[in-house]
Amino acid sequence: MSKPKLFIPGPVDVAPETYAAMAGPAIGHRGKDFEELYSSIQPGIRQVVGTIRPVFFSTSSAWGVMEGCIRNLVKKKVLNLCCGAFSDKWYGVAQSCGKEADKIQVEWGQPIAPEAVRKKLSEGGFDTVTLVHNETSTGTLNPLKEIADVVKSFDDILLVVDTVSSLSAMPINFDELGIDVLLAGVQKAIALPPGLAVFVTSDAALERAASVEDRGYYFDFCEFSKNDAKDNTPSTPAIPHLYALRERVDTMLTEGLGSRFDRHKANNAMVHLWGKRHGFELLPPKGFRSLSLSCFVTPENLDQAGWIRSVISNHGFAINGGYGKIKGKTFRISNMGNETSETMQELLDALDVELPKFLS
Ligand SMILES: *Cc1c(COP(=O)(O)O)cnc(C)c1O
Numbered sequence: 001m002s003k004p005k006l007f008i009p010g011p012v013d014v015a016p017e018t019y020a021a022m023a024g025p026a027i028g029h030r031g032k033d034f035e036e037l038y039s040s041i042q043p044g045i046r047q048v049v050g051t052i053r054p055v056f057f058s059t060s061s062a063w064g065v066m067e068g069c070i071r072n073l074v075k076k077k078v079l080n081l082c083c084g085a086f087s088d089k090w091y092g093v094a095q096s097c098g099k100e101a102d103k104i105q106v107e108w109g110q111p112i113a114p115e116a117v118r119k120k121l122s123e124g125g126f127d128t129v130t131l132v133h134n135e136t137s138t139g140t141l142n143p144l145k146e147i148a149d150v151v152k153s154f155d156d157i158l159l160v161v162d163t164v165s166s167l168s169a170m171p172i173n174f175d176e177l178g179i180d181v182l183l184a185g186v187q188k189a190i191a192l193p194p195g196l197a198v199f200v201t202s203d204a205a206l207e208r209a210a211s212v213e214d215r216g217y218y219f220d221f222c223e224f225s226k227n228d229a230k231d232n233t234p235s236t237p238a239i240p241h242l243y244a245l246r247e248r249v250d251t252m253l254t255e256g257l258g259s260r261f262d263r264h265k266a267n268n269a270m271v272h273l274w275g276k277r278h279g280f281e282l283l284p285p286k287g288f289r290s291l292s293l294s295c296f297v298t299p300e301n302l303d304q305a306g307w308i309r310s311v312i313s314n315h316g317f318a319i320n321g322g323y324g325k326i327k328g329k330t331f332r333i334s335n336m337g338n339e340t341s342e343t344m345q346e347l348l349d350a351l352d353v354e355l356p357k358f359l360s
Contacts, residue, residue: 004312007347008320009136009165009293009334010188018192021247022240029239035231037242044249047257049182050173051200056224057245058197059238062164062185065197067093068219069130069160069181072209074099076127079120081112081147085137085324086162090130102126108326109138109283109295114146121154127208129159134166136188137323139295139332140284141166148177158205164188167198168252169264169292169336180205186241189292191337192248196241201225264291267335267344274348278355283330292336298322298329307351307358315350 006013027033038057045055058065070078070093077100080091085108094101104116112131121129129151133144144161151159158180163172167184174182180202187194201209201221209221217223223234252260271294275282280296282289298304308321308331322330335344 004316004318012337022244024243038231041246054228065183070097072215072221074128078128084135087132111288114150118150132162136165139290141290189336293334295332303358310354
């Protein structure tokens with residue numbers, strides 16, 4: 001049986017052109033062919049990230065780099081800004097790395113308030129802050145610029161930002177934000193198969209890393225930087241993923257980043273309008289809603305699991321029935337990656353056909 005098309009918020013549907021690109025020739029990674037591949041991706045991916053700095057490629061999922069940020073940067077204490085499954089987990093990961101950690105915890109669905117960050121950092125003792133820009137588990141978009149401005153107003157505190165489900169779906173400018181690490185796994189907003197993460201580091205982040213003794217090897221930021229100078233990676237990279245990344249970034253630039261952002265915004269608005277028509281409420285408050293996915297509160301009278309199953313079996317589309325502690329209480333629809341108004345409409349029509357059968 002063929003698998004359903006994924007409208008879950010990651011991993012998302014992958015274009016046939018991307019799979020085709022992955023079947024590029026086998027090359028050795030310590031040589032000219034690889035250096036050309038590496039450097040050919042840089043101008044495009046830097047545009048997507050909004051930086052003139054090198055973008056590093058990590059053969060891992062996002063968590064590799066997320067844990068790497070803790071190991072490379074935290075000497076005193078990290079502040080984890082927690083508002084959902086991914087941001088909450090970062091606090092636990094910091095502790096499991098043996099680091100001192102504290103957190104701001106808000107109710108799932110709510111955003112992080114910049115003033116709360118200011119208040120917490122004023123207590124002193126922190127050297128690193130972690131933020132999930134677009135909390136994929138709740139569909140909440142945090143006020144990145146405002147939080148970055150707060151963190152910047154303190155000396156020697158580095159801000160690490162996870163943009164797994166927002167990078168390339170909306171404008172983000174690393175250099176203008178003045179943040180210290182930006183990272184993203186590629187299987188969500190960038191719409192590649194899972195297995196690679198991209199990240200950028202500031203000079204301050206690299207300086208900090210160089211002063212941390214037990215930062216390990218595989219995710220050592222200094223190793224990434226040193227190898228980047230030779231258009232290379234510290235260890236053997238997932239070369240097929242880099243072929244795929246080159247293909248996706250080229251496609252993004254052909255479409256135009258502005259058009260890509262507009263497309264995401266319009267498709268997201270379509271889903272919101274559809275939800276409104278059915279009286280479905282979004283979990284996050286107005287002004288803090290993701291542009292790349294929608295997280296709705298499940299109404300009492302809906303057999304959500306049955307509905308989702310029948311959309312899969314009768315139409316071949318998969319949406320998600322909630323993540324972590326809000327599983328079953330919410331449902332999520334992705335509009336990330338390559339979706340168009342036509343493909344989104346097909347999904348919404350299928351959801352509509354099945355819905356009345358599962359409402360009581
Ligand atoms: C999916 C996701 C992650 C984790 O990604 P992995 O690929 O499982 O490592 C981290 N942060 C956010 C915001 C995500 O959506």
